Amino acid sequence: MRTDLQARNEGARRFRNALLLAGGGFRRRWGTVDLAGLSGISRLETYGIGDGDERLLVFGGGQFQVRNLDGSLVQSLTSGVPWGVIHLNSMQVAIEDGKIIVTSNSFAPHLLSLNAGTWSIAPLSFSDGLNGAKLQPYWRFVERGVSLTPSGYSGSVSLTTSAAFFTAQHVGSRIRYTGVEIQITAVTNATSATGTVIGSLKxxxxxxxxxxxxxxxxQEVQGKDTQIRGVVSAVSGSTLTVQMLDGFTPFDTAEKLVGPTAETSISAVGTAATPAATTDWDEALISAARGYPGACALHRNRLLLGDFPSAQNVMAASATGDIQDFSTGTGLETDAIIERVGRETSLGLRHFGSTEQLLMFTEAGPYYVPEQVAAPLSPSNFELLKIGPEAAAAPQPLLVSEGMAFIERDSGRLMICIPTGNVRRSWEIADLSELAFHLMGEPVEIELVSAGTESDRLVTLLRSDGQIAPLSYRRSAQFSGWGLWTTTGAWKSLVVAGGFLFVVSARIVNGSPVYRLERFDPSAWADDMVSLSSPTTAVPLYANRTVGVWSGPSKIGEFPVNASGVIQGLDESVGPVQVGLDFPVTVETMPPVDQQRGLRPMMKITRADIDAVESVGFKVEGRDPSGWSGATVAGAVTPTTGVRRFRPLGRRKYPTITITQDVGGPLEIRSITMEVTS
Known part of the structure; x- marks a missing residue:
């Protein structure tokens, strides 16, 4: 109702199943063509770059498939696949260089690897270190001051903690005593367990x-000459008990021992029969006891993991060039990074955004690492700066040319982090769904369709109800152009590959749910279209239901299909046909505005000139424009170009023009010109 807003005067009251054109006006949205059947609800991703190299990745319940862009199956895996249907929307996927990492709080991270054209799957393993150690991430979960005491230096040892720690789920995981790993083999109670030392304890x-x-x-002490470090674990008379921190070479009796508050000479060095209690110990960050990361990404040759259930504000970045090495080593620039994000331990890290700088989307809003070409992400360059308070929702953020688009958790709006080019404030957040937030629904996935000859770039937002809210996205446009696409049934997932938008559809056919892989196509006038060489060719997909039948751009009508999948009542001489599920198009203009007085009490649209291009039948206010081919005429209908005049009747407070197309076929409206009187 804000007639002073330019966005209102450039908008539509309704914009359903239509597509904004790059040069102005609109057309019927693309229909979809049927590619293949799927076993159930699935999630789509894509792998590969360039003509002939791209493949569709189909994640289903207990299943992983690789398909060509024509829908043909390349490979299917079921053994060892940990995800089910309930995980598809929440799990995250990172893809790069023949490897796919899949993470979820519900199962251990898994790695899909491509070798000699064949994919395999296994839990993500960590690179091997010295003496059988695993280069996995570690974290100190227990309270400060809780100590660990092993009963021996090697082999099977008893482990005792000074406070409750062990659970049955710790069996099989590893802890570290002053940097040396011990694999837990049995748990007796909360303070007692048995483990096997990997190598030998210091x-x-x-x-x-x-x-x-x-x-x-x-206190930490150090040999003045050898620089060997240790921690004091007992003080008695003239004897200090010191747990070594560096290697296995003891202090020299000819050097002095230096501490923070004292210095003394060493006259004798011995080895205690059993290791001392120490507070210098930690445990695996990823385990059945502590849970599994829900967030992952690949950034500058590092694998990033986050959203750890027991360490929500912690992120782990692998060593450069080895996504299975999470050893922080000595803090070299190429070593792994394990750091906190923000000050609150309950701060949930939801997503990573890999751009020229690393973005992290948290429950308290997005952060960024101020990387530069000469100073990429590294242990010495890990400064986190906050961008804004907008918390991210579950859908993974989307990289676009301007920055990183994401869904705001509280409002469901589509937001975007945009680099500013400024030194002091490098990023800012803008709202891409302003004045159209009611179309967002509950977002599930977002994808970017590159600009073509017909349309600008599209950001397609899949809602939980199976509808798609498309955003026509142009850099130079002052406002965002949203609409809504609907279908018979629902769409469950979408991805862009080879310049096309692919979807997983869920429809009820013959009383049962059917899931199909489909591709949006500008030449398809309906959804899930199947091409038949003749009217007698069986189409089992539509057995026992009614479908629309087309001959080229002309819809012949709606016809029943028998149990064998053969269309009934259709003239066999028609020739090749296409069958599918029709959808209606509705575009309603905003009420016209008196430029001086705004909305008048009563107005009348005396005439409307509709400029159509290569279109078949459509209706204006429920009636065919004068001289236009009827939309329901059987047989061939030639698409027509021209301006047709329509004269509405009566005065209304909010007069509009509604253009509809109930029967699928070409539709492109270049302009609507109205004559209005009060």
Whole structure:
């Protein structure tokens, strides 16, 4: 009702199943062509770049498929697939260089690998370190001050903690005692377990010193000459018990021991019979006991993991060039990174955004790492700066030319993080669904369709109710152009590959749900269209239901299909036909505005000139425009170009012009010109 807003005067009151054109006006949205049947609800991703290299990845319940863009099956995997239908919308997928990482809080991360043209699947394993160690991420979950005491240096040892820690789910996972791994083999109770030392634990030393004055338990000490480090675990008379932190070479008796508050000479060095209790220990960040990461991405040759259930504000980045190496090592620029995001431990890290700078979408809004060409993401360059308070929802963010688009959790609106080019404030957030937020529904997925000869770029937003809200996206446009696409049944997933938009559809056929892989096509006038060489060719997909039948751009009519899939009542001489599910197009203009007085009490549209291009029948206010071919005429209908005049009747407070097309066929409206009187 804001007649002073330019967006209102450039908008439509309704825009259903239509597509904005790059040069102005609109056309009927693309229909879809049927490609293949699917076993159930599925999620689509794409792999490969360039003509002939792209493939469709189909994630189904307990199934993974690779398909060509024509829908033909390349490979199918069922063994070892951990995800079910309930995981498809929540799990995240990162794809790069013959590897696909799949993460979910519900199962361990899995790796799909392509070798010699064949895909295989296995839980994500970590690279091997020295002496059988695993280069996996570790984190300190227990409270500060809780100690761990092993009963021996090697082999099978008893493990005792000073507070409750162990659970039955720890069996099989690893902990680290001063950096050396111990694999837990059995759990007795919350403070007692058994484990196998991977290699040998660093020795606990008994040092006879000149004086223990000034040394305290928990202090880190260092050999003045050897630079060997250790932690004081006991002080008794002239003896210090020190748990070594660096290697297995002990202190030298000819050097001094230096601490934060004291320095003393060493006269003798011995090894304790059993390791000392220490607070320098941690456990695997990813395990059945601590849960599995829900977020993943690939950025600058690193695998990023986040959304850890027991460490929600922690992110882990692999070493450069090895997505299975998460060892932080000595903090070299290529070593792995394990850091907190934000100050609150309950801050959920939901998504990563890989652009020229790393973005992290959290429950408190997006952050970014101020990377530069000469200073990429590294242990020494990990500064997190906040962009804004807009928290991200479940759908994975989408990379577009201007930045990273994402769904805001609280409002469901489509937002975008845009680089500003400024030094002090590098990113800002804009709303792409302003004045159209009512069309967002509950977003599930978002995809970008590149601009073509007919339309600008499209951001297609899939809603939980199976409808698509398309955004015609032009850099130079002041406003975003949203609409709504509907279909018989629902769409369940979408992806762009080879310049086309592919979808998974769910429809009821013969009383049962049927799931199909389909492709949007500008020459398809209906959904799930199937081409038949003759009217007698069986189409089992539509057995026992009624379908629309087309001969080229002309719809012949609606016909029943028998149990064998053969169309009934159709003249066999028609020749090749296409069958599918028709959909209506509705575009209603906004009420015209008096430029000086705004909305008048009563107005009348005295005439409307509709400029159509290569279109078949459509209706204006429910009637065919004068001189236009009827939409329901059987047989061939020649698409027509020209301006047809329509004269509405009566005065209304909010007069509009509604253009509809109930029967599928070419429809392109270049302009609508109205004469209005009050």
């Amino acid at each position: 020795p606990t030393l008994t040092l006879t010193v000149g004086s223990t004055a000034g040394f305290s338990i928990g």
